Amino acid sequence: MPSSQPPLAAPRELIDDIDNRILDLLQQRNRVVGDVIATKIRQSLPIFDAAREADKIVRFRAQAVERGLDAEWAEDFLRMIMGSSRDRQSHGDFPRAGSQPREVLLVGGAGGMGSLYRRFLERSGHRVRVLDRDDWPRVAQLAAGIDLAIVAVPIDVTAEVICRLAPHLPADAVLADFTSNKNGLLELMRQVHPGPVLSLHPLHGPDAPNLAKQLMLACPGRDPQRSQWLLEQCRLWGMRIKIVEADQHDRAMHLIQGLRHFTTFLHGSFLRQCNLHPEDILDYSSPVYRMELMMTARMFAQDPQLYADIVLANAERRSLLLEFLEHHRALARIIEDNDREAFITEFRDISAFFADFAERARRESGYLIYRLSERFA
Structure with missing residues (x-):
């Protein structure tokens, strides 16, 4: 007697079962990733390990070929999984550069880029203060005792804000900015602030889900060793750092x-x-x-x-x-x-x-x- 079951029902049910097991394995992998993140935080290791990822991809491609699977597809699949892991890490804590938290002032910290970096700095254990357009009456109080000031405001007002902020900065604080124009601005920062100067340009938008693999351009201005901890913090977030001259x-x-x-x-x-x-x-x-x-x-x-x-x-x-x-x-x-x-x-x-x-x-x-x-x- 012929079966009343559609001819594709059984194989489709098997495919659904395999897909469910894949999801279970991904869930298990996420739990292990959580343990890895905790270890990285304790040992101050970068979130993104380029060498480990490259080696993993090579081995995964070879293992896929051994199983009769397409290597390109396998790499895509693995990269999606690893990307998901990095996105998941962005919702938790991060390793911190240095043994002690830093006092950071984010000028424009309520804006898109300021809010993004405030979150990453705070989740790395640093103490962040925000100076926005209505906070200037308190600028002396907000700037007192800080280790770093990052100016993350629209380009057309950046120079004005730097000049207004500089007299209130501690002499040993790092003065940094997040703008896409460097030449005149870097010289201005050196003129108005006697301490360390570092001009930064994050090449991503405020909607970046995480900072791993993102590129940070850095133009040293003065005393680069004093701002080295900030670049190291960016590396711990998984960012790629490129040191460039302002003209370049x-x-x-x-x-x-x-x-x-x-x-x-x-x-x-x-x-x-x-x-x-x-x-x-x-x-x-x-x-x-x-x-x-x-x-x-x-x-x-x-x-x-x-x-x-x-x-x-x-x-x-x-x-x-x-x-x-x-x-x-x-x-x-x-x-x-x-x-x-x-x-x-x-x-x-x-x-x-x-x-x-x-x-x-x-x-x-x-x-x-x-x-x-x-x-x-």
């Missing part, structure tokens, strides 16, 4: 931030002028354009004053953007003249400029595009 930093930021954000601004503005609503074009978009559209729209979900300060930061950056527009006007002649050969020649010249990086970019962006289409198609 600002030249890079003209392209990485100024030009990139301006081209995004142009793209969004032209879509608005053409009345091309995202909802109307998503259904016709390739995964590549969907990703580009998302990155454009992402910027316009944020603070326009922040991006105005970044794009219009200084005369040198504005000059670069005007040069960029002039270059585009020259390229526009290719379109005006319908010059196919000129387009191909320019394309080949650009390809030669990017050289081997173009293939790397195609491979890495292909990975992102595939994951995006898998998740949101």
Whole structure:
């Protein structure tokens, strides 16, 4: 007598059982991760161990191949698990740099970046005070006896705030900032404060779920050994630290931030002028354009004053953007003249400029595009 059970019921039930066991194992893994975190806190070890993770990935890929599984898929799976572990760590305590907690003043500590770093500093055992716009009558009291002051305010008022704060700082306190312009600002901090100076630029936003693998650029200003504990604290949070000169930093930021954000601004503005609503074009978009559209729209979900300060930061950056527009006007002649050969020649010249990086970019962006289409198609 034929079974009344659908032909796929039994294998699907088995798959569901396997999936449930995977979840049970992940739950067990989380408990072990909790023990690892506790040990790292007691022994002041970094949250993110790059060497351990790299070794783990190599071994996991090989073990996957031995079982007839795809190594790329296995690496993705492991990275998601490890990323989840790091996110989980961000909700608990962190190792502390040094045996004693530091007294920290966060100027702008109620803002996005200030609030984020306040949480990480406090969970590392440091004592944090906040100076916001209504707290200036108490600035002397808040600054008394501190080891570190971090200025995390909008770029357009950073210099003014530093000048207002500096007379109240202890001479041996570290004065630091969180802005994306370094040259004039670093010199200003050295002028108004006789003690240690360190200019920082966290390359992430206030919505970062954790600081592991995030990049912190650091421009030493004075007495770098006195601020070494702060960089060590960043390493304990799992951050990558890159020491750079102010000139080198600002030249890079003209392209990485100024030009990139301006081209995004142009793209969004032209879509608005053409009345091309995202909802109307998503259904016709390739995964590549969907990703580009998302990155454009992402910027316009944020603070326009922040991006105005970044794009219009200084005369040198504005000059670069005007040069960029002039270059585009020259390229526009290719379109005006319908010059196919000129387009191909320019394309080949650009390809030669990017050289081997173009293939790397195609491979890495292909990975992102595939994951995006898998998740949101």
